[in-house]
Amino acid sequence: MKKRLFSLLLVLLLLTLCFPAAMAEAPAEETAPVEETAAVVETAAPEESAAPAFPYVLDQAGLLSDSQREALEQKAAALSEQHQCSLYIVTVNDHTSLNYDVYEATKGIFTHYDLGWGAEKNGVILLLSLNARDYAFAGHGSSGETICSRESSWLIEDMFLDDFRNNDWYGGFEDFLDACDTQLSILENGEDVNAGADIVTGPDGLDYHDYNNPYETREPSILPRVLAVIFIPVAVALIVCSVFKAQMKTAREATRADEYLVPHSMRLRTKEDRFTHRTESRTLIETDSGHRAGGGGGSSFHSGGGFSGRSGKF
Amino acid sequence: MPSQITNYQCPACTGPLHFVGSSGRLECEYCGSSYSVQEIEALYADKEEAAEQAGVQAQSAEAAQAAEEYSFQQGADGLKVYSCPSCGAELFCDETTAATSCPYCGNPTVVPSQFHGQRKPDFVLPFKLDKAAAVAALKNYYKGKKLLPRAFTDQNHIEEIRGVYVPFWLFDGRVSADIRYAATRVRSFTSGKYRITETDHFDVRRAGTLDFRRIPADGSKKMPDPMMDSLEPFDYGELKPFSTAYLPGFLADIYDVSADEAAERAVRRACSTSIAEMNATTGGYASCTPVSQRVEMPRFTAHYALLPVWMLATRWNDKTYLFAMNGQTGKLIGDLPVSMGRWWAWFFGIAGPLAAVLAAILFLM
Incomplete structure (x- = not known):
């Protein structure tokens, strides 16, 4: 019953929010029963060689220009085919009318529209709900679920979250696709997709960057240390030699006459301090959990029901 | 005509007198006698006044021929020439010189006319260090x-x-x-x-x-x-x-x-x-x-x-x-000269060991 209700609501949501263009092109279907519409979509579910009925990029919130949406669509299609793992991006203004949290809504869309690549339904879907600034992404199938493990999903979201926080939607979606591409490539090369996740669970159950215990699996770059070994000694030596050189030149023209000011001779004729105006600035206080720097909050990892993924706020 | 310059000579032995900062007195390096500034001022007041007047007259009558022994000339290059009252040697001084010493006999000489009128200082801060x-x-x-x-x-x-x-x-x-x-x-x-x-x-x-x-x-x-x-x-x-x-x-x-x-x-x-x-x-x-x-x-x-x-x-x-x-x-x-060799030696002497220590800390520990 619950599943049925959920499907119904999803279809309603997508009908009213997600497919206005489709509905405009097919006015005859406006009055079609809900289940029938769902069936139409279902029958057009992706086949390996056919173009998917559900677009890879569905921008209901209107965050992208046509050209941006088209570029992302092509990129997602190419990467999906390359890795045989479909990568979806969905944006809506508000998901809360469904009475489901953003992660459940994300899974619901994937399941309801039978998304994913091939029989295994490999895929990853990212949902952005603009009004509440919620996001979630979930992976399904062997590849999708693997790259959306707790550590790997952390690495993926680390790539795009800062873009969304800066309202750089196109950049964020591009980074999401790039991050999935990277993790899928690592997986295909037989390497560890979880390597490098500096992750720690906070007292609130959310995951945060663990800056106190940086990851050990990836060797930190030696470049900063090499630069430190070169530039710090050079800077110190330059300062010391400059001090030595300054000692060799002691004749300087005087610019002040402090010694010749008669003590207590200053007579202040006017001493005015007139208030003119006041300005005020407000800064939103970021929640500081003590783990994550950069002003961001934590995110939740979810697993089960054939999916794994992450959700949070951007 | 009196001299335009004054030699301060010891009243006891006529040796040259020098002002000595540590004692604040004029001392004779030959006989060791010493005199306070006030004593010498009193002794030489007349002589100085005469020298000052002579200098002023000589300056106001630049073209006039001065006395043979104590001639005053204005050189083309702005030098003034005085004659030493002790040894007679010519002293070439620039226009601003007010006190010097004879390069031949070593006697300290003062040109009182240089301090005539508005050119007379209000104060003098005596030397304390020699x-x-x-x-x-x-x-x-x-x-x-x-x-x-x-x-x-x-x-x-x-x-x-x-x-x-x-x-x-x-x-x-x-x-x-x-x-x-x-x-x-x-x-x-x-x-x-x-x-x-x-x-x-x-x-x-x-x-x-x-x-x-x-x-x-x-x-x-x-x-x-x-x-x-x-x-x-x-x-x-x-x-x-x-x-x-x-x-x-x-x-x-x-x-x-x-x-x-x-x-x-x-x-x-x-x-x-x-x-x-x-x-x-x-x-x-x-x-x-x-x-x-x-x-x-x-x-x-x-x-x-x-x-x-x-x-x-x-x-x-x-x-x-x-x-x-x-x-x-x-x-x-x-200002002192800078040895660039030493500069580089110090530069590498500081930078080298510091780089080695930093490298040891950053790469080995």
Whole structure:
């Protein structure tokens, strides 16, 4: 019953929010029963060689220009085919009318529209709900679920979250696709997709960057240390030699006459301090959990029901 | 006709008298007699007056032929020629020379006419430190100079050392300052989810006066201004009313930079200090930026004084290095040569080991 209700609501949501263009092109279907519409979509579910009925990029919130949406669509299609793992991006203004949290809504869309690549339904879907600034992404199938493990999903979201926080939607979606591409490539090369996740669970159950215990699996770059070994000694030596050189030149023209000011001779004729105006600035206080720097909050990892993924706020 | 220059000779043995800073008396290096400044002033008052008059007359009648022995000539290059009353040798002096010594007989000589009328200094600050102290100060000055070429200290010797009474203008004046500032005071507090920063803006004005006393500015074109400025401060508590009796044994110049010309530097310094003092009264603000200012010293009084300076010249690698020492306090200044070899040695000596230690810490630990 619950599943049925959920499907119904999803279809309603997508009908009213997600497919206005489709509905405009097919006015005859406006009055079609809900289940029938769902069936139409279902029958057009992706086949390996056919173009998917559900677009890879569905921008209901209107965050992208046509050209941006088209570029992302092509990129997602190419990467999906390359890795045989479909990568979806969905944006809506508000998901809360469904009475489901953003992660459940994300899974619901994937399941309801039978998304994913091939029989295994490999895929990853990212949902952005603009009004509440919620996001979630979930992976399904062997590849999708693997790259959306707790550590790997952390690495993926680390790539795009800062873009969304800066309202750089196109950049964020591009980074999401790039991050999935990277993790899928690592997986295909037989390497560890979880390597490098500096992750720690906070007292609130959310995951945060663990800056106190940086990851050990990836060797930190030696470049900063090499630069430190070169530039710090050079800077110190330059300062010391400059001090030595300054000692060799002691004749300087005087610019002040402090010694010749008669003590207590200053007579202040006017001493005015007139208030003119006041300005005020407000800064939103970021929640500081003590783990994550950069002003961001934590995110939740979810697993089960054939999916794994992450959700949070951007 | 009397001589235009005066030799100060010992009344006991006629040997040359020198002013000695440590004792504050004029001493004879031959018989060891010593005399106070007042005694010598009394003894030589008539002679000095006569010499001064002779000099004034000679200057006013430049073209006239002076007496054969004590002729005064104005050279084409601006040099003045005097005859030494002791040995008769000709003394070539520039136009500003007021005290010197005969290069032949070594007798200290003073030209009283150079201090005639408005050119007479108000004060003189007698030398307290002697030549030996200046030499010792220079050797001490070399110590601890890490970039000084070793050859400079080894091969270098003092080529010339002269005690000079340098003409200085001492300016008294009142600075008038009127400065407006844009100031802010900031208060931050938390309200709900927001940190609120309130900035109060103020129009601040300070106007008033500050008195300055005896700001020095040298009145000699021969003396580098930065070098003379760096010799400060002098202790004006020991200033004496001017007397030529303090000059024997030293060189002395009269000013060739007028008080009005020198005042520019002194006023600039006074204004700079006044601005800083005014700024100091605007405390309590998060920021305080001057937006307009009118700072000036409309009137000033200039005193003319001779201040004691030891000038030392050394030569190394065909270049002359000039040093100056405050003849009262012993403060010595001057620019030294820099050994680039030593500079690089120090550079790599510091950078190399430091890089090794850093590398060990960053890569091995």
